[in-house]
Structures are given as C-alpha cells and as structure tokens.
Amino acid sequence: MKLQGRAALITGAGSGIGRATAELFASEGAGVAILDRDASAAGATASAISATGAEAHPVVADVSSSEEISHAVASATRLLGRLDIVYNNAGVGSTGSVVDATEEDWDRCFAVNAKGTYLTSQAAIPHLEAAGGGSIINQASVAALVGIQGFAAYCAAKGAVVSLTRAMAIDLAPMGIRVNALCPGTVYTPLMEPLMRERGGGSIERGLEITAAKYPIGRLGTPVEIANAALFLASDAASFVTGTVFTVDGGMTAQ
Ligand SMILES: NC(=O)c1ccc[n+]([C@@H]2O[C@H](COP(=O)([O-])OP(=O)(O)OC[C@H]3O[C@@H](n4cnc5c(N)ncnc54)[C@H](O)[C@@H]3O)[C@@H](O)[C@H]2O)c1
Known part of the structure; x- marks a missing residue:
C-alpha cells in the first residue's frame, strides 16, 4: 500500500498506460480521478476500479x-477530497517527417502533449500546495x-515536456512539489497503431517485429511496466527525486 490515503489525478486514463497506472495506483491505496476526453473510456476504467472496492471517479475533459x-x-479534487499526485499522461501521436507533417498535426x-501538461499542472498546483506538497509526473x-x-x-x-519538467521542478520545489519526466520506450497501445502500420508497410505485426528488434531486451514494454515506474515517482520512495528524466525503455536509448 505505497499510496495509502493519497489522491491521484491521471490524465488519459481511459486507455493504455494511463489505465494501467490508475489500476495500479488504486491497488496501492490511492483514490483516483480518471480524466479522459473520451467519456466512455473514462467511465469503463473507473467502473473496473470501483468494482475492486477502490475509489475511482471518471472526469471528462480535453487537456488542451x-x-x-x-x-x-x-x-476531481472535490470528489477525492484532496490532491497529492498528478500524472500528465494524456497524449497523441503524429506521423510525418519535417518534410510532410502538416501544420495541423x-x-x-x-x-495535447506540451500545452496539456502545462495547463493541467497549472490548474493542479494550488490543490497540491494545499495538501502540503505532492508529485507531478509528466509523460514524455x-x-x-x-x-x-x-x-x-x-x-x-x-x-x-522534458524541458518543461526541469523548469517546473525548480519552480515548485519550494512548495514541496516534486516534478519528474517519464520516458517510456514503445508499448503497444492504440496510440502506436498508426506508426506500427506505417513502419510495417501496412502490417501492424511486421511493424511490431521491426520495432522490437530495436530494443536490446528483445521486446516492447507493457503498460504495467511503465505504471510501476510512475508508482515509484509518485510514492515517498522517490522523496529526493525531482527534475529527473526517468527512462524505461528496455535499453533502447543506451545504444
Ligand atoms: N505507447 C507507447 O509506446 C508510448 C511510448 C512513450 C510515451 N507514450 C506516451 O504515453 C501516454 C499514453 O499513451 P498510450 O500509449 O497509453 O495511449 P492511448 O492512446 O492508449 O491512451 C491515451 C489516452 O489519452 C486520451 N487523450 C488523448 N488526447 C486527450 C486530450 N486532449 N485530453 C484528454 N485525454 C486525451 C485518449 O482518449 C486515450 O484514452 C502518451 O502521452 C504517449 O505519448 C506512449
């Protein structure tokens, strides 16, 4: 029970890594707010967690x-009664090089990825400060x-997001708020489908094979392996950890 009595807001928790993290945080004793722009996904995650007897509330919003x-x-803070942890996890992919990516993309x-992190943190900081400090995890x-x-x-x-994390860590340290960036390697979720299809020349299976070959550990990550890293950063075990970039990538960036 590493998060007993804590309240956590997780954005993009209707799917993938966010959902796995909400389930893990709840199993470690936290009350969780499941924020997503997709109401049915947020509702499904919250219902699955509530069915285990833990506290979970769906909250619908676009982080941008x-x-x-x-x-x-x-x-979310009203429903949970306090706020100690924010995981800025909501994100969208985009495909295209600098030659062909559109301005709209x-x-x-x-x-979503950068401004959403800034806006969610800005809204959460007074509540974290009121709780006596807390932990913000930014998904890079x-x-x-x-x-x-x-x-x-x-x-x-x-x-x-990584640069913003460093600036936030310095600005928020006097308030007792730790801020860290998490850098996952590839985890197969709906977000990765377009990239896998493109990389595999139309075949997602082929794209996954090509991608796994880039990882020294020989496979992709799983949502719960990223959730475990978020749990460490959220918990008191990371009480002296702020402004860091925590890479969880099966050795991909060590090459
Ligand atoms: N999957 C990977 O390989 C991988 C690797 C590194 C980083 N990430 C990052 O992890 C995070 C989660 O990715 P995932 O793979 O679990 O994706 P996912 O697509 O499975 O889940 C993302 C969730 O975020 C929600 N969302 C998207 N835009 C939103 C918005 N504007 N407001 C609120 N909610 C929004 C979606 O509805 C969805 O439920 C993202 O920030 C992603 O960039 C993923």
Whole structure:
C-alpha cells in the first residue's frame, strides 16, 4: 500500500498506460480521478476500479482546453477530497517527417502533449500546495531523447515536456512539489497503431517485429511496466527525486 490515503489525478486514463497506472495506483491505496476526453473510456476504467472496492471517479475533459481542464481538476479534487499526485499522461501521436507533417498535426501534437501538461499542472498546483506538497509526473517518451524517423512533431513535443519538467521542478520545489519526466520506450497501445502500420508497410505485426528488434531486451514494454515506474515517482520512495528524466525503455536509448 505505497499510496495509502493519497489522491491521484491521471490524465488519459481511459486507455493504455494511463489505465494501467490508475489500476495500479488504486491497488496501492490511492483514490483516483480518471480524466479522459473520451467519456466512455473514462467511465469503463473507473467502473473496473470501483468494482475492486477502490475509489475511482471518471472526469471528462480535453487537456488542451484551459477552461475544461480547470473545471475538471477542481471537480476531481472535490470528489477525492484532496490532491497529492498528478500524472500528465494524456497524449497523441503524429506521423510525418519535417518534410510532410502538416501544420495541423504539429499544432495538435503540441496542444495535447506540451500545452496539456502545462495547463493541467497549472490548474493542479494550488490543490497540491494545499495538501502540503505532492508529485507531478509528466509523460514524455524516448522520442524526447533520440530522433525517431517519421515522428517529427511528436519528438519535438515530447522534448518540450522534458524541458518543461526541469523548469517546473525548480519552480515548485519550494512548495514541496516534486516534478519528474517519464520516458517510456514503445508499448503497444492504440496510440502506436498508426506508426506500427506505417513502419510495417501496412502490417501492424511486421511493424511490431521491426520495432522490437530495436530494443536490446528483445521486446516492447507493457503498460504495467511503465505504471510501476510512475508508482515509484509518485510514492515517498522517490522523496529526493525531482527534475529527473526517468527512462524505461528496455535499453533502447543506451545504444
Ligand atoms: N505507447 C507507447 O509506446 C508510448 C511510448 C512513450 C510515451 N507514450 C506516451 O504515453 C501516454 C499514453 O499513451 P498510450 O500509449 O497509453 O495511449 P492511448 O492512446 O492508449 O491512451 C491515451 C489516452 O489519452 C486520451 N487523450 C488523448 N488526447 C486527450 C486530450 N486532449 N485530453 C484528454 N485525454 C486525451 C485518449 O482518449 C486515450 O484514452 C502518451 O502521452 C504517449 O505519448 C506512449
């Protein structure tokens, strides 16, 4: 029970890594707010967690809208009674190199991945401070650390998340709020489908094989392996950890 009595807001928790993290945090004693722009996905995650007897509330908002996210963070805090942990996990992919990525893709990628992290954190900080401090985890990616072919806007937006994390860690340390970036390697979720299909010349299976070969560990990651890293950063076990970039990638960026 590493998060007993804590309250956590997880964005993009209707699917993939966010859902696995919400389930893990709840099993470790936290009350969780399941924020997603997809109402039925948020509801499904919250119902599955509530069925285990843990506290979970679905909250619907688009993290790139300052109005929606400020209401959603306030409502999540009211429902949970406090706020100690924020996992800025919601994100979207984008395919295309700098030659062919569209301006629309670039703007959407930055609006959700980078601006969404800033807006959600800004709305949450007064509540974290009121709780006496807390932990913010910003979901970056190995795409922030190395170039990935055909993924230009995504690499740039996740790079922005890493830089924002360092600035936030310094600004928020006096408030007792730790801020860290998490850089997962590839985990097969709905977000990765377009990239896998493109990489596999139309075959997702082939794309997955080609991708796994880039990983020294010989396979992709799983959502729960990323959730375990988020759990460490959220918990008191990481009480002296702030401003860091925590890579969980089966050795991909060590090459
Ligand atoms: N899957 C990977 O290989 C991988 C690797 C590195 C980093 N990441 C990052 O991890 C995070 C989660 O990815 P995933 O693979 O679990 O994706 P996913 O597509 O399975 O889940 C993302 C969730 O975020 C929600 N979402 C998207 N835009 C939103 C918005 N504007 N407001 C609120 N909710 C929104 C979606 O509805 C979805 O439920 C993303 O930030 C992604 O960039 C994923």
